[in-house]
Amino acid sequence: xxxxxxxxxxxxKDLLVEARSRELAYTTLFFAVACVLVxxxxxxxxxxxxxxxxxxxLWVAVAFSGTLALGRAFERERQSETLRxxxxxxxxxxxxxxxxxxxxxVLMAAVEIVIVPVIGLLFAAPIGRAPWLLAALLGAGxxxxxxxxxxxxxxxxxxxxxxxxxxxxxxxxTVPVIIAGVRGTGAIFAAEPNFDAxxxxxxxxxxxxxxFVTLALWTFAPVMEE
Amino acid sequence: xxxxxxxxxxxxxxxxxxxLRAPFMIHAAPLxxxxxxxxxxxYFHVPSAMMTFLAAxxxxxxxxxxLWNRNKFADHVAVSAAELAVVFGLIVLVTGPLWARKAWGVxxxxxxxxxxxxxxxMIFVAYLLLRRFGGPGSEILAAAVGVFGTAxxxxxxxxxxxxxxxxxxxxxxxxxxxxxxxxxxxxxxxxLMFFTALLIVRIRLExxxxxxxxxxxxxxx
Numbered sequence: 001x002x003x004x005x006x007x008x009x010x011x012x013k014d015l016l017v018e019a020r021s022r023e024l025a026y027t028t029l030f031f032a033v034a035c036v037l038v039x040x041x042x043x044x045x046x047x048x049x050x051x052x053x054x055x056x057x058l059w060v061a062v063a064f065s066g067t068l069a070l071g072r073a074f075e076r077e078r079q080s081e082t083l084r085x086x087x088x089x090x091x092x093x094x095x096x097x098x099x100x101x102x103x104x105x106v107l108m109a110a111v112e113i114v115i116v117p118v119i120g121l122l123f124a125a126p127i128g129r130a131p132w133l134l135a136a137l138l139g140a141g142x143x144x145x146x147x148x149x150x151x152x153x154x155x156x157x158x159x160x161x162x163x164x165x166x167x168x169x170x171x172x173x174t175v176p177v178i179i180a181g182v183r184g185t186g187a188i189f190a191a192e193p194n195f196d197a198x199x200x201x202x203x204x205x206x207x208x209x210x211x212f213v214t215l216a217l218w219t220f221a222p223v224m225e226e
Numbered sequence: 227x228x229x230x231x232x233x234x235x236x237x238x239x240x241x242x243x244x245x246l247r248a249p250f251m252i253h254a255a256p257l258x259x260x261x262x263x264x265x266x267x268x269y270f271h272v273p274s275a276m277m278t279f280l281a282a283x284x285x286x287x288x289x290x291x292x293l294w295n296r297n298k299f300a301d302h303v304a305v306s307a308a309e310l311a312v313v314f315g316l317i318v319l320v321t322g323p324l325w326a327r328k329a330w331g332v333x334x335x336x337x338x339x340x341x342x343x344x345x346x347x348m349i350f351v352a353y354l355l356l357r358r359f360g361g362p363g364s365e366i367l368a369a370a371v372g373v374f375g376t377a378x379x380x381x382x383x384x385x386x387x388x389x390x391x392x393x394x395x396x397x398x399x400x401x402x403x404x405x406x407x408x409x410x411x412x413x414x415x416x417x418l419m420f421f422t423a424l425l426i427v428r429i430r431l432e433x434x435x436x437x438x439x440x441x442x443x444x445x446x447x
């Protein structure tokens with residue numbers, strides 16, 4: 001069986017489990033909305049959000065809810081030792097990584113589809129100004145975040161205090177994603193939008209994705225060895 | 227490694243003597259025309275920053291070696307270098323704001339070099355946290371963090387550089403007047419010797435710890 005086909009099967013399995021329980025989708029989504037709400041109290045004064053707050057809050061919500069989803073997705077595999085079964089399956093390790101990543105990307109995309117209109121509504125952010133560019137920024141940023149996150153969440157399954165170690169490791173390493181995402185989105189949302197800057201940030205995100213997903217594919221097999 | 231161990235006392239003595247002479251050389255160096263005496267911190271700040279990034283680089287290479295070859299020695303080097311990165315990084319992060327308060331009027335600026343140093347420092351603190359609290363097998367996981375941390379340097383640099391920068395850039399070093407360059411080079415050399423000695427001692431400690439741990443494991447079986 002080809003790597004890609006195995007990966008698709010693993011992603012399908014994850015999404016099927018998720019579709020039946022909807023645990024991750026509901027909790028992550030609600031958590032993201034709660035994040036937006038908490039941040040709105042910090043960045044809204046006299047009924048108006050400060051400049052650039054919408055872009056920042058959007059990405060913080062994505063990062064926080066993404067961490068939650070990553071942790072839970074692998075906790076589920078740990079509870080009944082199914083991760084070991086998955087690793088023992090006659091599929092390449094890279095297929096396991098890609099399948100998990102694909103499942104998480106679908107989940108995070110679902111959360112973002114809800115979160116973006118909420119931000120537009122609450123902060124009067126012009127989300128319709130350059131929808132494709134915004135979608136590309138979110139897509140590339142999410143791929144970078146989840147690409148690193150899937151590797152780290154997978155390897156932390158066997159570690160102690162994994163719940164707190166995941167954000168501790170993940171946030172410093174995804175700093176470029178957050179900077180590029182926030183600045184790129186901010187350039188679109190600004191009163192005088194600068195689409196060239198947004199495209200420049202997008203290209204940096206794509207470059208980050210290429211390097212770090214490759215690196216994660218490369219390190220996944222040695223890291224998951226017992 | 228045995229030769230390296232013999233070198234340690236020599237390195238330490240030479241480094242100590244160099245550190246003793248350094249203040250006199252720094253005192254003799256001319257005052258910077260704009261910043262005055264505040265600029266003198268540069269002779270310790272910049273070499274510490276160089277050692278931080280050297281340590282990060284060593285940790286990255288050693289982590290990659292351990293990850294793909296499972297060479298125990300590489301793991302000892304990686305953890306020792308990571309600790310030194312945190313120590314020298316702390317010196318940088320303390321001396322930097324002391325200078326910035328006088329030169330820029332603020333303790334901290336979200337500038338490219340500052341942000342990058344902070345992020346790198348945080349990654350190596352996270353590396354040590356993982357090793358400390360991750361439980362058995364965490365050295366392999368830490369190796370992955372070391373590899374990712376080192377690969378990240380250019381990205382943080384480019385992203386923050388594009389975002390904002392006010393830090394004096396590296397061109398300063400090439401255009402340094404000779405009276406300032408001499409104590410600066412002296413300081414770098416002293417730091418480098420001290421760094422090497424610490425690294426060797428720490429690797430030796432780590433190796434002994436590993437042997438001891440193995441002995442305990444055998445005793446329990």
